[in-house]
Amino acid sequence: MPTISALIVPYELGRLREGVGCGPEDLLEHGAEAALASAGATVHTRPIELDDRFNVTGSGEEDAVFELIRLVADGVRAARQEGAFPVVLSGSCFSAVGVVAGLGEAVPGVVWLDAHADFNEPATTISGYIDGMGLAILTGSAWQSMLARVPGARALPESSVVLAGARDLDPPEETRLSASQIVRLTSEQLGTPDSLVAAVRSIGPEMTGLYVHLDLDVLDASVATVNVYASPNGPGGDEVDALVAALLEAFPVHAVSLTAFDPACDVGGRVPPIALRVLRTIAEHV
Secondary structure, three states, X not given: OOEEEEEEEOEEOOEEOOHHHHHHHHHHHOXXXXXXXXXXXXXXXXXXXXXXXXXXXXXXXXXXXXXXXXXXXXXXXXXXHOOOEEEEEEOOOOHHHHHHHHHOOOOEEEEEEOOOOOOOOOOOOOOOOHHHOHHHHHXXXXXXXXXXXXXXXXOOOHHHEEEEOOOOXXXXXXXXXXXXXXXXXXXXXXXXXXXXXXXXXXXXXOOOXXXXXXXXXXXXXXXXXOOOOOEOOOOOHHHHHHHHHHHHHHOOEEEEEEEOOOHHHOOOOOHHHHHHHHHHHHHHHO
């Protein structure tokens, strides 16, 4: 039987169990482990937490962020060595950088499902929010000196990334994205999974394995208010589940993350049923 390694990263930036950092454990309380085990897999759950010297806010939080990236990379690498499929439940999206580093793919591909591009860099960001820079870090245009601390981390070619569903961008970020080689699909272009599958087939160089990053705020805000950055004009829960299923069926997916859920924003408890359905879909394809 297959084994799934569920890595739990309960942080918003370096802040433990604040904001979106509350989401991973909330999903556990709603049955994430059972969802991942629903097709017969053995599920090993591994919490990832910083030691006390990194539990800081404000100045110095960058150190905590990159230590978390390193810890996620170590956890994903260990899971792969054990023959397990890594599923990461994380508050912040920068965990994706650690996932890709830990996978150690010869030629990785990435699908980034998100209402936001996360493609800011320190010189252009309006908010200064590091978690709005995850894709920029991954593709080599932000924080590379800090990233050098993470074993196995290296910048990915922009052409190896498909950004899907992004619609809420800062103006400088839009300019950067338009000048990049990232393949972009709007929410309107996600009407059927075929368009996403075709986009992934178009990326180059030809990948050896795919990482699927699902920021749950890709969902339309009318479907679920995932966090304070929830945005209209996104896909529904059924559509997101179908997109993930299509990727798992068409490509060698070697890890999946679900991120950015803040339970305090989720009036009516709409997010967990959608997330658990996606986790069951993952379980069916491992």
